[in-house]
Amino acid sequence: MQERTIVGLVERVTLQTPTITKEVIARIDTGATKSSIDTTLATELHLGPILQTRIIKSASGKSTRPILEATLTIAGKKLTAEFTVADRSHMKYTVLIGQNILSKGFLIDPDKKGE
Numbered sequence: 001m002q003e004r005t006i007v008g009l010v011e012r013v014t015l016q017t018p019t020i021t022k023e024v025i026a027r028i029d030t031g032a033t034k035s036s037i038d039t040t041l042a043t044e045l046h047l048g049p050i051l052q053t054r055i056i057k058s059a060s061g062k063s064t065r066p067i068l069e070a071t072l073t074i075a076g077k078k079l080t081a082e083f084t085v086a087d088r089s090h091m092k093y094t095v096l097i098g099q100n101i102l103s104k105g106f107l108i109d110p111d112k113k114g115e
Contacts, residue, residue: 003105004105004106004107005075005076005077005105005106005107006075006106006107006108006109006112007028007074007075007097007102007106007107007108007109007112008028008108008109008110008111008112008113009027009028009108009110009112010025010026010027010028010093011025011026011028011074011075011097012024012025012026013025013026013072013073013074013095013097014072014073015037015041015045015070015071015072015095016070016071016072016073016078017045017046017047017070017071019046020044020045020046022041022044022045024041024093024094024095025093025095026074026093026094026095026096026097027092027093027095027096027097028097028102028108029096029097029098030098030099030102030108032096032097032098032099033098033099033100034056034067034082034083034084034098034099034100035081035082035083035084035095035096035097035098035100035101036065036083036084036085036086036088036095036096036098037070037083037084037085037086037088037094037095037096038085038086038087038088038089038091038094038095039085039086039087039088039089040089040094041088041094041095042068042070042083042085045070047068047069047070047083048068049068050066050067050068050085051067051068051069051082052066052067053065053066053067054067054084056084056086058086063086065084065085065086066084066085067082067083067084067085068082068083068085069081069082069083070083072101074097074101074106075106077104077105077106079101079104081100081101081104082100083095
């Protein structure tokens with residue numbers, strides 16, 4: 001069986017570009033198919049280019065969102081993954097980690113404190 005990395009419901013993640021590194025607290029969401037990043041944070045990190053756009057279903061309804069790739073480190077594992085870009089300014093966490101990242105060898109332990 002593949003070695004699994006245990007993460008909590010919130011985790012400290014590091015987002016990296018060739019010139020910028022930023023650490024943020026991310027929310028782990030097993031119900032989200034794709035990971036998501038706040039528009040302002042994506043702009044601050046100069047992420048891009050936009051790979052495509054997709055219709056995304058969320059708690060607030062359906063919307064068309066741009067998708068881009070970002071490199072991140074979570075629980076000591078560095079990987080590149082796709083993120084939808086959305087206005088998360090009204091939410092507590094600027095980054096949401098979804099199934100597209102969690103399926104790369106992570107298990108969730110609600111008792112683990114990742115902050």
